[in-house]
Amino acid sequence: MMLAACSVWLLLVCLVLYSRLKVAASAPTCTNGQAGCHVLSLANLFDRVIQHSARMHGISNDLHSEFELYFLPSKNQIGRVSRNCHTSTILTPNGKENAQRMAREELTEVILKLLVAWGDPLWHFHQSLAHNHEFSNFSSNKSLEMSDMVHELRKGVQKVIEKMKMLGIIGNSLGGLGSSESLLAPVSAEWRLMKDYDLLYCFRRDSSKIQNYLKILKCRIVPEHGC
Amino acid sequence: MLWKECKSCLFILHGFINVCFNASPPGKPALIGCRSPDKETFTCWWTPGSPGGLPTVHRLYYHRAESKDVRECPDYTSGGSNSCYFDKSQTTLWVEYELTVVATNALGNATSNTLRIDVMNVVRPYPPKNVVLQVKQSNDNPYLFIGWQSPLNKTKTYGWVTIKYQLRVRPEKSKEWKIYDTDLQRNFSLHTVDPKVTYEVEVRCALDHSTWSEWSTTASIKIPGSSQKDRLLWVLMLVSLIPLLTAVCALVVKRNSVKQCLLPPVPGPKIIGVDPRLLKSGRAEDVVSALFGNQKLANMKARTEETEEFISVSDSRDWLLPDERLSEKVRSLIIPNSFVFGAKTQSFELEKAADGKENPVLDRSSSRPGDGRTPLSPAPELQSLRASKDAASRSAGQCPAHSYVDIPTPEDCRTPEATSDDYSRVKGVHGEDVLLEEERVPPCPDAQIQPANVASDYSRVAEVNSDTTVLLQNLPVCKERQHHDAGWTVGKKPEPPGTEVSTGSSTQLVGSGYVDSVPNFC
Numbered sequence: 245m246m247l248a249a250c251s252v253w254l255l256l257v258c259l260v261l262y263s264r265l266k267v268a269a270s271a272p273t274c275t276n277g278q279a280g281c282h283v284l285s286l287a288n289l290f291d292r293v294i295q296h297s298a299r300m301h302g303i304s305n306d307l308h309s310e311f312e313l314y315f316l317p318s319k320n321q322i323g324r325v326s327r328n329c330h331t332s333t334i335l336t337p338n339g340k341e342n343a344q345r346m347a348r349e350e351l352t353e354v355i356l357k358l359l360v361a362w363g364d365p366l367w368h369f370h371q372s373l374a375h376n377h378e379f380s381n382f383s384s385n386k387s388l389e390m391s392d393m394v395h396e397l398r399k400g401v402q403k404v405i406e407k408m409k410m411l412g413i414i415g416n417s418l419g420g421l422g423s424s425e426s427l428l429a430p431v432s433a434e435w436r437l438m439k440d441y442d443l444l445y446c447f448r449r450d451s452s453k454i455q456n457y458l459k460i461l462k463c464r465i466v467p468e469h470g471c
Numbered sequence: 472m473l474w475k476e477c478k479s480c481l482f483i484l485h486g487f488i489n490v491c492f493n494a495s496p497p498g499k500p501a502l503i504g505c506r507s508p509d510k511e512t513f514t515c516w517w518t519p520g521s522p523g524g525l526p527t528v529h530r531l532y533y534h535r536a537e538s539k540d541v542r543e544c545p546d547y548t549s550g551g552s553n554s555c556y557f558d559k560s561q562t563t564l565w566v567e568y569e570l571t572v573v574a575t576n577a578l579g580n581a582t583s584n585t586l587r588i589d590v591m592n593v594v595r596p597y598p599p600k601n602v603v604l605q606v607k608q609s610n611d612n613p614y615l616f617i618g619w620q621s622p623l624n625k626t627k628t629y630g631w632v633t634i635k636y637q638l639r640v641r642p643e644k645s646k647e648w649k650i651y652d653t654d655l656q657r658n659f660s661l662h663t664v665d666p667k668v669t670y671e672v673e674v675r676c677a678l679d680h681s682t683w684s685e686w687s688t689t690a691s692i693k694i695p696g697s698s699q700k701d702r703l704l705w706v707l708m709l710v711s712l713i714p715l716l717t718a719v720c721a722l723v724v725k726r727n728s729v730k731q732c733l734l735p736p737v738p739g740p741k742i743i744g745v746d747p748r749l750l751k752s753g754r755a756e757d758v759v760s761a762l763f764g765n766q767k768l769a770n771m772k773a774r775t776e777e778t779e780e781f782i783s784v785s786d787s788r789d790w791l792l793p794d795e796r797l798s799e800k801v802r803s804l805i806i807p808n809s810f811v812f813g814a815k816t817q818s819f820e821l822e823k824a825a826d827g828k829e830n831p832v833l834d835r836s837s838s839r840p841g842d843g844r845t846p847l848s849p850a851p852e853l854q855s856l857r858a859s860k861d862a863a864s865r866s867a868g869q870c871p872a873h874s875y876v877d878i879p880t881p882e883d884c885r886t887p888e889a890t891s892d893d894y895s896r897v898k899g900v901h902g903e904d905v906l907l908e909e910e911r912v913p914p915c916p917d918a919q920i921q922p923a924n925v926a927s928d929y930s931r932v933a934e935v936n937s938d939t940t941v942l943l944q945n946l947p948v949c950k951e952r953q954h955h956d957a958g959w960t961v962g963k964k965p966e967p968p969g970t971e972v973s974t975g976s977s978t979q980l981v982g983s984g985y986v987d988s989v990p991n992f993c
Contacts, residue, residue, distance in 0.1 A: 298679070305680055336561045338629045340511055449565050452591055455679070456631065463630030471630045 329446035330434035359398040366391040496579030514550035536567035594681035604692040643669040
């Protein structure tokens, strides 16, 4: 009698737990039809991506300041040609209005292009720092972190794009996601000629662009009180 | 040709004139820097060089890094003097600007250094506006609420600008600031404030990774009122006062007992042999007795050991006196065996000593000859030994006997404290014998001759057997016996005291009486 009661009780407990687990597990898997579910997750994704880009820009800023201490280049050199960043060919909006006027797809594409363009150069930059014993371990670690972040951010942005495509926010006009080589081809060779310091300068600028563009994109697609 | 020559001549002349009048081309201006408060516009400033004494015009020229298109500053006024303001349409981010300032006056011009800037690198907002301080209450604890406004105009930024804040607080007299980050919030609540302290607050802000702005103007406020601690202190004080007051009241009410407890009465000095009560009474005789008695006692002190053998028994109240006196009294009360016999001798001696002059006062205990001590006058039992033949023949008068053997005279009568029980009268001297009379005892009215109302420790001499033996009679108290044949006590002719004394101390007496053994007084 007791055994029967115990077993019944155990069964009930198991059922309850299983149902709870099911509920918990089912939360992330939103179907297409559930608009509320998707919007929430997109906003969350955007937030994470923006945070990531902010951190990346912070590190690039720090590294650049360190390099300035090392090399002390005169900022106001007249004879200096403007830095020819390898990403100069990518057309980027240079102001708030310009960015707002740009179509979502274009803006998204610009972000992605930038991220793709910096993957390799940063990795090689880190390698050169690591082998060069002039630089401290601290700088070398930061460059590695920066390189990793670019890769992570690229993946994150790609996920956001997927989400947006799924939601029908943007069309399928975006180039193939895997075809990073096509994006990279025109500018592939130039970055090898850049000096470390110039490279850092260029990256600092581009990381700032990425952060700002992402923020504008988010406010346009997922409006919040902060926009 | 001529005109050109004239021109050059004039020019040279003009130059000379200028030099004479201290005029010169302008000094080189210097570009200080630029600042963008909102990532959409920016302003640049310069400092002019030496003026050169002539009106000088400054112009700013710029061009963007990629193009060669040189443009002049669109706005020289909005940013103040010696400034150039670039509005939204003129501002391009992530692009390098090259700026130069040219100062021109009549004599020439001067070009400043070229400044290369990227607007994104010179972003620095202005400090927050309208810092407001308020003291609010939360569960009886005061806290400081700090609020402020963004330095930017309230236009929608569309995510372009994310402003974060930082504030610092310090008590007025402290030198150290405490910094708090508030991120995007435009208010802050500080709970770690102390009352009655004035606090100073400053706020600053930054746009993303830009440089921090300057600190805002200092706002200060005083936290009012008493703290929880003060109130608690007052309550505690009041509560502790109640038992204190109670204790004070109790003390006041019972002050007498408290006085006794704290200041116990100090016993006055006690002089041996002097009764302070007698001194206080003021009567002459009392004073004398008080003082003189002391002397006797002093002399007697040495003999306390001797007198210890005495057992003092009395039915009188005199036993209440102090011990030294008591011992004296004891001695006086005791009937030494030899005394009876020595009395006669003494009486005769007295008679001889004082012809016609009665020496009323004689120390009883002067069976030790040579002792010329004064008697203890207040003790009536130390009554003088009256020696006179006449007195002996006289019958027992109204005055009861006080001492051992008393031959009372009327004028020498003193009221005895002791009853007459202790004494026996001498009826007469018959030859060698001293006839003692039976005392009349007041409680026994029916007997003329009545036994002395002696204490149980005294006994009458019943019979003298030999020279060395005295038979004592068992004399009952008068109350017990209605009559008795007391008989006469026959005293034997006394031997010289020396011999008597030796036997006096004997207790070989026969009879049921009790006789104190009298020690040797010598």
